[in-house]
Amino acid sequence: MRETADISRRSFFTRALAGVAGVVAILAGDRPATALGVPSGPPQGDDEPPEQVKRVLEARFGKRPIRKGHVQLDIPEEAPDGRVVPLFIETDLPMTPAEYVKGVHIVVDHNPDIYLAGFQLTPALGAASIDTRIKMRRTSYVRAIAETSRGELWYAASKVFVTLNGCG
Amino acid sequence: MSDAERRDVAGVGDAKILLPDAIKRGSLVHVRALISHPMDTGLFRTSAGEPIPAYFIKEVSVAYGDEQVARFEWTSGISRDPYVAFPIRATREAPLTITWKDNKGGVYTRTEQVRFG
Numbered sequence: 001m002r003e004t005a006d007i008s009r010r011s012f013f014t015r016a017l018a019g020v021a022g023v024v025a026i027l028a029g030d031r032p033a034t035a036l037g038v039p040s041g042p043p044q045g046d047d048e049p050p051e052q053v054k055r056v057l058e059a060r061f062g063k064r065p066i067r068k069g070h071v072q073l074d075i076p077e078e079a080p081d082g083r084v085v086p087l088f089i090e091t092d093l094p095m096t097p098a099e100y101v102k103g104v105h106i107v108v109d110h111n112p113d114i115y116l117a118g119f120q121l122t123p124a125l126g127a128a129s130i131d132t133r134i135k136m137r138r139t140s141y142v143r144a145i146a147e148t149s150r151g152e153l154w155y156a157a158s159k160v161f162v163t164l165n166g167c168g
Numbered sequence: 169m170s171d172a173e174r175r176d177v178a179g180v181g182d183a184k185i186l187l188p189d190a191i192k193r194g195s196l197v198h199v200r201a202l203i204s205h206p207m208d209t210g211l212f213r214t215s216a217g218e219p220i221p222a223y224f225i226k227e228v229s230v231a232y233g234d235e236q237v238a239r240f241e242w243t244s245g246i247s248r249d250p251y252v253a254f255p256i257r258a259t260r261e262a263p264l265t266i267t268w269k270d271n272k273g274g275v276y277t278r279t280e281q282v283r284f285g
Contacts, residue, residue: 085247112245116242116245117241117242117246118240119254120239120240121238122235122236122238124232124237124257125254126255126256129254129255130252131200131253132253133246134245134246134247135207135244166247168212
């Protein structure tokens with residue numbers, strides 16, 4: 001099991017690491033910076049969901065747009081053992097009785113169950129973050145989707161390279 | 169030891185809730201919860217070639233005092249011996265109860281007291 005990690009400290013480290021990665025990438029010259037010289041975010045592959053994933057998303061969320069942003073998905077890029085892939089999801093969305101994150105959803109494109117888990121939350125939690133361990137069948141995008149009490153949908157996606165099939 | 173025996177001795181349903189030692193009123197508390205469960209997908213076979221039926225936690229509910237504060241909907245895509253951690257705003261001293269339910273009717277409950285210190 002993971003060491004005790006205070007949430008704010010965890011967030012700090014995650015962001016600090018993301019910052020370092022950004023700087024390294026710029027120094028390495030492997031991706032363009034914006035006109036202002038500010039990195040436009042981590043390099044993104046084409047994370048357009050395949051048809052079967054679109055159907056799963058539509059069955060659950062209808063035709064509402066799922067926009068990128070406000071969700072941070074912390075998951076290894078490489079998972080030698082698909083039986084245990086740690087992931088951490090957090091959002092910077094409000095968590096007040098007036099407006100809150102009512103659900104956090106995990107979707108894995110190439111798993112037997114594409115919709116892997118849903119976490120229904122309430123403002124009593126004070127923040128929206130989930131830390132857990134999932135199984136993966138093979139190399140795939142993992143999507144973390146946050147649904148707000150107003151019905152907005154936000155996501156982050158990350159490709160994970162899997163060696164050992166953890167699903168059967 | 170066969171796969172079936174290994175699962176029997178694992179103590180399915182043994183669960184634990186971990187809270188920090190010192191909780192301040194109004195602070196954001198990191199709750200960690202663990203339960204022993206095989207989380208079988210139904211897609212694997214034993215070494216003898218027998219199919220292992222699906223057996224997994226499908227629902228988790230979290231109550232703080234009288235209030236249900238979270239509910240999780242899982243598939244067998246959550247790893248064996250499921251671990252989940254989430255925050256809770258410690259507004260009052262009250263029991264925190266987590267109930268795990270599996271697809272074969274198993275129900276497992278643990279309670280820890282949120283106490284200020």
